[in-house]
Amino acid sequence: MSVTAHPTPAGTEEYQPVFVGATLEALGEILTRYPTRQAALLPALWLVQGARGWISDRNMAEVAEVLGLTPAYVKGVVTFYTMYHQHPVGRxxxxxxxxxxxxxxxxxxxxxxxxxxxxxxxxxxxxxxxxxxxxxxxxxxxxxxxxxxxxxxxxxxxxxxxxxxxxxxxxx
Ligand code: FES
Incomplete structure (x- = not known):
């Protein structure tokens, strides 16, 4: 399944999207294994955390856009699990x-x-x-x-x- 990169969530010109290059390819591969885009949310968030070390609100907006979800839904999932970091953490x-x-x-x-x-x-x-x-x-x-x-x-x-x-x- 192919995925389209969405360059920049609204109003965030300096934002560097996560889903480009190898990370975008990895997401595309993940999406082939899930029945819906929404079902791929947890592994998509792992990709973000692997790339950035934590998941910012802008990252959540990008995930929401790529998977066709609302930012509030993505945030609800990120805040539910302690394994997702909402701020930078130690090594x-x-x-x-x-x-x-x-x-x-x-x-x-x-x-x-x-x-x-x-x-x-x-x-x-x-x-x-x-x-x-x-x-x-x-x-x-x-x-x-x-x-x-x-x-x-x-x-x-x-x-x-x-x-x-x-x-x-x-x-x-
Ligand atoms: S109470 Fe279950 S592991 Fe600590």
Whole structure:
């Protein structure tokens, strides 16, 4: 299925479209595997995040235009999933489960240890070296292995505060 690049969402002259060249080709290939353009929204957003590192409102408008959706619909999906970044994040994006079962097992202490060891210092902020962003998320589906965390795509179970410094060093 072919796709047409839409150069610039209205009123954004300096905007550099994502869906050009190889990214546009990749979207075209993705669209051949989905019954509708709307169904390809999640992988289309991955393409944007892969290309830009995060998904801005302008990116959402471009995705909406390319897939024939409304920007509000796209934004609703982006804001629903913690895996999509709505602002720039560090090279290592850390998600920590702090839902009740993990919380009673010390998840908040793991969060504190991560914020300190990474230098991010604050939830959602990026460390001064640009390497780390830490956020809290709901249940990661490993409630028996508190505290589970995701570092980018790496799923790590049974993290405790004392394990955090070594873990962070591993990713430097
Ligand atoms: S509550 Fe933490 S993984 Fe389920």
């Amino acid at each position: 290592h994006f850390v998600q920590v489960c702090t839902t009740s079962p993990c919380n009673v097992c010390g998840a908040e202490d793991v969060v504190r240890a991560l914020l300190e060891a990474t230098g991010a210092n604050e939830l959602g902020a990026t460390s001064p070296d640009g390497n780390w962003t830490v956020i809290e998320v709901e249940c990661l589906g490993a409630c028996g292995f508190a505290t589970p965390i995701l570092v980018n795509d790496d799923f790590i179970e049974s993290v405790t505060p004392d394990k955090v410094p070594d873990l962070v060093r591993k990713y430097k």
